[in-house]
Amino acid sequence: MTTLVDPHGRPINSLRISLTQRCNFNCFFCHHEGEHGSGDELTVDEVERIVKLAAEQGITKVKLTGGEPLVRKDIVEIVRRISPLVEEVSMTTNASRLKELAGPLKDAGLARVNVSLHTLCPESFEEITGNGTESVTTGIEEAVKYGLNPVKLNMVVMKGINNEEIDSLIDYSREVGGVLQLIEFQELEDGVEHYDSYHYDLVPVEEDLEKRSNKVVEREMHLRKIYYLKDGARVEVVRPMHNSKFCAYCTRIRVTSDGKLKSCLMRDDNHVPFVSLMRGGAPEEEIIGAFNEAVSRRAPFWRDE
Numbered sequence: 001m002t003t004l005v006d007p008h009g010r011p012i013n014s015l016r017i018s019l020t021q022r023c024n025f026n027c028f029f030c031h032h033e034g035e036h037g038s039g040d041e042l043t044v045d046e047v048e049r050i051v052k053l054a055a056e057q058g059i060t061k062v063k064l065t066g067g068e069p070l071v072r073k074d075i076v077e078i079v080r081r082i083s084p085l086v087e088e089v090s091m092t093t094n095a096s097r098l099k100e101l102a103g104p105l106k107d108a109g110l111a112r113v114n115v116s117l118h119t120l121c122p123e124s125f126e127e128i129t130g131n132g133t134e135s136v137t138t139g140i141e142e143a144v145k146y147g148l149n150p151v152k153l154n155m156v157v158m159k160g161i162n163n164e165e166i167d168s169l170i171d172y173s174r175e176v177g178g179v180l181q182l183i184e185f186q187e188l189e190d191g192v193e194h195y196d197s198y199h200y201d202l203v204p205v206e207e208d209l210e211k212r213s214n215k216v217v218e219r220e221m222h223l224r225k226i227y228y229l230k231d232g233a234r235v236e237v238v239r240p241m242h243n244s245k246f247c248a249y250c251t252r253i254r255v256t257s258d259g260k261l262k263s264c265l266m267r268d269d270n271h272v273p274f275v276s277l278m279r280g281g282a283p284e285e286e287i288i289g290a291f292n293e294a295v296s297r298r299a300p301f302w303r304d305e
């Protein structure tokens with residue numbers, strides 16, 4: 001198997017596939033994975049084909065996202081088809097449908113999940129997502145029960161909204177046997193107003209976590225740090241904004257829900273279409289060519305001045 005390396009020396013081994021832009025929640029801050037597409041969606045066959053081809057180019061991990069991946073009626077079939085092709089398939093979800101789907105997804109080959117949980121307070125949860133917490137906490141429990149391990153809880157930290165709740169989320173994640181992932185609020189082009197109001201600096205949070213840890217591990221992906229707290233909790237921090245190290249260690253390429261390869265969450269101007277090639281009956285080499293073209297367009301978004 002080949003290892004793809006982009007023009008900035010970064011190996012590419014993971015594929016983040018957005019399966020839909022549809023969602024049953026309405027989080028006010030949602031960046032929609034940087035998509036403003038047509039609403040068109042890939043079929044199961046097309047998802048399988050792009051994963052197979054990506055795996056042949058060296059991709060070993062696939063993350064399914066959206067929108068909300070669990071609103072797709074064929075989600076279990078998608079996981080069943082692609083899980084034999086790569087080492088790991090995982091999913092980022094709001095968990096609202098995990099109660100009924102955690103078991104079937106595990107059987108289909110899903111390895112683990114990230115569940116978005118920004119607050120434990122029912123009123124704040126409603127304000128943030130437009131929905132209730134119950135289906136989400138039940139979904140988390142089901143994911144743990146079926147061994148979608150580790151269950152990571154994604155908390156986007158927002159000033160004045162939930163920054164006071166980091167410790168309660170740490171306690172909750174430890175109690176359910178999960179890992180808390182603190183995510184920096186990200187600015188996308190139409191979210192500037194939100195950014196100024198809600199961005200919360202995670203640097204002091206990391207300094208505090210370091211003091212409370214007996215071990216800190218740096219992941220290959222984005223050089224994200226995982227803090228092993230003395231009380232048994234595990235906290236990973238995702239801090240991309242203005243962080244050149246984060247981009248220097250980015251090993252990911254993206255697929256949009258309408259069938260384009262996307263080189264970076266933050267960029268919308270250098271996509272490479274591939275599903276139009278598939279639908280037009282293009283030969284395999286042309287689709288592989290599109291994949292390689294997308295890799296060649298990758299460039300770190302945040303760099304040292």
Ligand code: SAM
Nearest residue numbers: 029030031066067068092093094116154185186
């Ligand atoms: N619906 C799924 C969910 O909420 O987990 C998957 C899609 S969601 C767009 C993927 C991840 O992006 C979630 O963890 C979500 O919390 C995070 N996210 C959304 N908007 C964000 C923003 N403005 N800044 C940082 N993270 C964000």
Ligand code: SF4
Nearest residue numbers: 023025027030067094
């Ligand atoms: Fe966006 Fe996920 Fe919230 Fe849906 S659940 S609005 S996709 S962050």
